[in-house]
Amino acid sequence: MVKASIxxxxxxxxxxxxxxxxxxxxxxxxxxxxxxxxAQASASTLLLAIIAxxxxxxxxxxxxxxxxPAMTEALSLFVSGLMIASYLxxxxxxxxxxxxxxxxETTVRETNWSIRKAFTILxxxxxxxxxxSDLLVASIEPVALRLGLxxxxxGVVVLALVGNAAEHTSSIMAAAKNQMDLxxxxxxxxxxxxxxxxxxxxxxxxxxxxxPMNLVFNSFELVAIILSVLIVNQVVGDGESNWFxxxxxxxxxxxxxxAYFCMPSSAKENTRPSxxxx
Amino acid sequence: MVKASIxxxxxxxxxxxxxxxxxxxxxxxxxxxxxxxxAQASASTLLLAIIAxxxxxxxxxxxxxxxxPAMTEALSLFVSGLMIASYLxxxxxxxxxxxxxxxxETTVRETNWSIRKAFTILxxxxxxxxxxSDLLVASIEPVALRLGLxxxxxGVVVLALVGNAAEHTSSIMAAAKNQMDLxxxxxxxxxxxxxxxxxxxxxxxxxxxxxPMNLVFNSFELVAIILSVLIVNQVVGDGESNWFxxxxxxxxxxxxxxAYFCMPSSAKENTRPSxxxx
Amino acid sequence: MVKASIxxxxxxxxxxxxxxxxxxxxxxxxxxxxxxxxAQASASTLLLAIIAxxxxxxxxxxxxxxxxPAMTEALSLFVSGLMIASYLxxxxxxxxxxxxxxxxETTVRETNWSIRKAFTILxxxxxxxxxxSDLLVASIEPVALRLGLxxxxxGVVVLALVGNAAEHTSSIMAAAKNQMDLxxxxxxxxxxxxxxxxxxxxxxxxxxxxxPMNLVFNSFELVAIILSVLIVNQVVGDGESNWFxxxxxxxxxxxxxxAYFCMPSSAKENTRPSxxxx
Numbered sequence: 127m128v129k130a131s132i133x134x135x136x137x138x139x140x141x142x143x144x145x146x147x148x149x150x151x152x153x154x155x156x157x158x159x160x161x162x163x164x165a166q167a168s169a170s171t172l173l174l175a176i177i178a179x180x181x182x183x184x185x186x187x188x189x190x191x192x193x194x195p196a197m198t199e200a201l202s203l204f205v206s207g208l209m210i211a212s213y214l215x216x217x218x219x220x221x222x223x224x225x226x227x228x229x230x231e232t233t234v235r236e237t238n239w240s241i242r243k244a245f246t247i248l249x250x251x252x253x254x255x256x257x258x259s260d261l262l263v264a265s266i267e268p269v270a271l272r273l274g275l276x277x278x279x280x281g282v283v284v285l286a287l288v289g290n291a292a293e294h295t296s297s298i299m300a301a302a303k304n305q306m307d308l309x310x311x312x313x314x315x316x317x318x319x320x321x322x323x324x325x326x327x328x329x330x331x332x333x334x335x336x337x338p339m340n341l342v343f344n345s346f347e348l349v350a351i352i353l354s355v356l357i358v359n360q361v362v363g364d365g366e367s368n369w370f371x372x373x374x375x376x377x378x379x380x381x382x383x384x385a386y387f388c389m390p391s392s393a394k395e396n397t398r399p400s401x402x403x404x
Numbered sequence: 405m406v407k408a409s410i411x412x413x414x415x416x417x418x419x420x421x422x423x424x425x426x427x428x429x430x431x432x433x434x435x436x437x438x439x440x441x442x443a444q445a446s447a448s449t450l451l452l453a454i455i456a457x458x459x460x461x462x463x464x465x466x467x468x469x470x471x472x473p474a475m476t477e478a479l480s481l482f483v484s485g486l487m488i489a490s491y492l493x494x495x496x497x498x499x500x501x502x503x504x505x506x507x508x509e510t511t512v513r514e515t516n517w518s519i520r521k522a523f524t525i526l527x528x529x530x531x532x533x534x535x536x537s538d539l540l541v542a543s544i545e546p547v548a549l550r551l552g553l554x555x556x557x558x559g560v561v562v563l564a565l566v567g568n569a570a571e572h573t574s575s576i577m578a579a580a581k582n583q584m585d586l587x588x589x590x591x592x593x594x595x596x597x598x599x600x601x602x603x604x605x606x607x608x609x610x611x612x613x614x615x616p617m618n619l620v621f622n623s624f625e626l627v628a629i630i631l632s633v634l635i636v637n638q639v640v641g642d643g644e645s646n647w648f649x650x651x652x653x654x655x656x657x658x659x660x661x662x663a664y665f666c667m668p669s670s671a672k673e674n675t676r677p678s679x680x681x682x
Numbered sequence: 683m684v685k686a687s688i689x690x691x692x693x694x695x696x697x698x699x700x701x702x703x704x705x706x707x708x709x710x711x712x713x714x715x716x717x718x719x720x721a722q723a724s725a726s727t728l729l730l731a732i733i734a735x736x737x738x739x740x741x742x743x744x745x746x747x748x749x750x751p752a753m754t755e756a757l758s759l760f761v762s763g764l765m766i767a768s769y770l771x772x773x774x775x776x777x778x779x780x781x782x783x784x785x786x787e788t789t790v791r792e793t794n795w796s797i798r799k800a801f802t803i804l805x806x807x808x809x810x811x812x813x814x815s816d817l818l819v820a821s822i823e824p825v826a827l828r829l830g831l832x833x834x835x836x837g838v839v840v841l842a843l844v845g846n847a848a849e850h851t852s853s854i855m856a857a858a859k860n861q862m863d864l865x866x867x868x869x870x871x872x873x874x875x876x877x878x879x880x881x882x883x884x885x886x887x888x889x890x891x892x893x894p895m896n897l898v899f900n901s902f903e904l905v906a907i908i909l910s911v912l913i914v915n916q917v918v919g920d921g922e923s924n925w926f927x928x929x930x931x932x933x934x935x936x937x938x939x940x941a942y943f944c945m946p947s948s949a950k951e952n953t954r955p956s957x958x959x960x
Binding site for chain 2: 718719722723725726727729730732733734736737738740741743744745753754756757760761764765767768771772775779780915919
């Protein structure tokens with residue numbers, strides 16, 4: 127369920143939130159322009175996230191037998207460490223060495239937190255979100271199941287919708303004011319934060335629990351994430367956008383959500399290596 | 405056979421037609437320039453087409469058992485509806501809201517058709533093409549089989565060559581005059597039209613027939629289309645091109661065509677979900 | 683082992699060499715700029731390399747049974763021929779028709795060799811490298827195995843590190859002087875040379891030997907190469923870079939290398955079609 131939420135939040139932020147924002151902004155302005163350098167930095171971060179998520183899954187699928195579960199676990203932990211290192215480096219990049227690329231945003235937002243304070247709040251917020259997410263599942267599940275929705279669909283689509291409501295609202299408001307850099311930073315920024323910080327942090331923290339989580343996503347999740355990243359990078363890579371590109375992101379989201387709607391919960395191939403198996 | 409023609413027309417327009425045109429134009433002019441904004445709009449449309457074609461195939465491959473055939477059918481229909489919506493939106497984009505990106509072409513072509521008339525003619529032409537294509541198969545098949553070609557090769561390569569002869573000629577002529585925007589609109593435009601309108605229209609129409617068609621392409625077709633789109637987006641994405649990039653598209657076509665030449669007709673994994681199976 | 687070296691050299695040049703160079707250069711200069719047109723030409727060459735490497739592998743995996751081994755062999759040879767044709771065309775492009783894109787480099791390097799002389803030296807160097815590589819394996823293997831490293835890891839990571847030491851040093855030195863065009867030409871140039879010339883040349887030469895080599899790479903190698911190319915194209919595609927993008931390439935390398943470290947040597951699925959098998 128946690129992995130389904132991660133996939134859902136990633137795809138939701140990349141396709142639904144960004145798509146709605148670009149579509150809304152594009153309905154008002156013929157061309158939406160944004161800073162190409164910071165968009166390119168996000169784009170390469172998303173590609174690194176893809177590599178970090180694909181390599182353990184592929185390792186799990188192609189490497190044989192006995193030593194696999196332990197090795198997959200070890201690889202997940204190592205990759206998670208690298209992802210967090212990359213996330214910290216991206217903060218350094220955005221706040222120190224290349225802060226000039228992000229100045230438009232910093233005038234809009236409150237920025238007098240120290241790095242330390244910001245980091246602590248980020249950590250607390252992450253844990254709180256995970257906890258609230260659990261509460262949310264517990265309360266949404268009975269209703270949704272009675273409506274005939276599968277657990278998987280709830281995890282990927284419904285929870286991601288509810289959980290990203292804040293990003294959704296603020297990024298659309300930014301796009302409506304033609305502040306596309308702020309809009310991108312919220313939507314793509316949330317996606318990279320989930321991929322490069324929240325997911326690996328959960329993997330690292332989970333080693334202290336009975337059932338550790340790994341970074342092995344199933345084929346459907348991976349391909350959906352990879353294709354989402356490719357279309358988003360295409361849309362933002364040239365530094366400008368319009369309503370049609372926003373609509374395309376929304377349609378892409380519709381296609382992925384429809385597939386999850388049709389998919390039975392058991393459809394997900396088992397990606398949890400059982401330690402006892404052979 | 406219909407799916408083989410769709411794959412063949414897509415790859416043929418993207419790699420062979422565009423490749424020949426860029427190579428020919430590039431032999432005359434050092435650098436071929438074109439409008440980046442419209443090229444980017446086509447590029448994101450092609451990526452959306454990839455998502456629309458990959459998700460049902462992946463759903464079919466990864467989701468298990470019983471409810472699969474009916475669900476795959478339903479998903480195909482829904483995705484086809486979204487694709488046609490996107491195609492109509494792209495017409496609105498190109499003819500109304502962002503017509504200025506496409507003005508070079510509209511001065512060259514006849515444009516005093518109403519949207520309604522154009523749409524009717526498009527529909528008739530599509531049906532007529534499908535019918536002629538069938539006739540063509542019937543007449544080419546015996547000859548080609550005697551030459552030792554497989555049905556699959558005929559569908560993907562030979563029919564696509566014959567069927568796209570018009571696009572081929574006019575886009576090369578446009579490139580030879582350095583009218584690259586017209587050239588791109590013909591070749592990439594045909595490819596997106598096939599992917600976003602012809603293919604989903606066939607899926608939607610086929611529900612009235614005994615043997616409905618779905619959107620599930622096999623792995624080889626999908627990967628060939630995905631890689632074609634990636635290299636085409638790379639070549640046109642920067643708004644300029646040259647003979648070397650044209651040659652690369654041609655070589656990419658040669659590689660894919662050679663694989664189809666070697667492939668026995670039965671090589672295609674069965675992607676038609678049998679309704680009776682378990 | 684030869685294929686492992688090819689994969690290792692490709693990924694090593696694309697991620698490790700280029701990553702270190704951009705990171706080093708980016709530590710000194712806020713923004714590293716380079717010629718977009720030549721970067722784009724390399725990018726499309728890398729995508730063509732991906733197509734040339736993926737199609738035979740996919741053909742091997744999806745086409746069934748009997749005629750497969752002979753057909754895969756034939757397809758490998760044909761594709762190898764096209765790759766070498768593309769490589770020769772790229773020399774013509776870089777040295778003749780579009781030499782102006784590469785002038786910065788040509789002033790730095792010695793260029794009074796005739797094409798013929800350069801080609802002969804290239805051929806000799808290739809053969810010599812292959813031979814030295816064999817010697818190297820023989821000498822490194824016992825030591826590395828005693829350290830607990832698998833043969834696969836030695837082939838992909840250790841040998842590639844040693845074998846690309848020259849590229850590594852000179853491309854970092856170029857980046858440190860902000861000569862990014864030279865740096866890219868060394869790192870990406872080496873990668874395209876390996877993919878488009880060395881690998882197909884080995885396939886063509888190997889037909890004279892008892893155990894011919896083909897172009898069929900396994901899934902893990904292919905996906906690692908494809909993702910490496912996508913992230914490199916993203917990083918260089920916009921004509922500028924910075925330390926953060928260099929770091930991301932290094933982290934991507936770390937992830938792939940870690941997977942190879944965990945992978946048992948037998949993990950590679952058998953991609954050599956046995957001629958005797960049914």
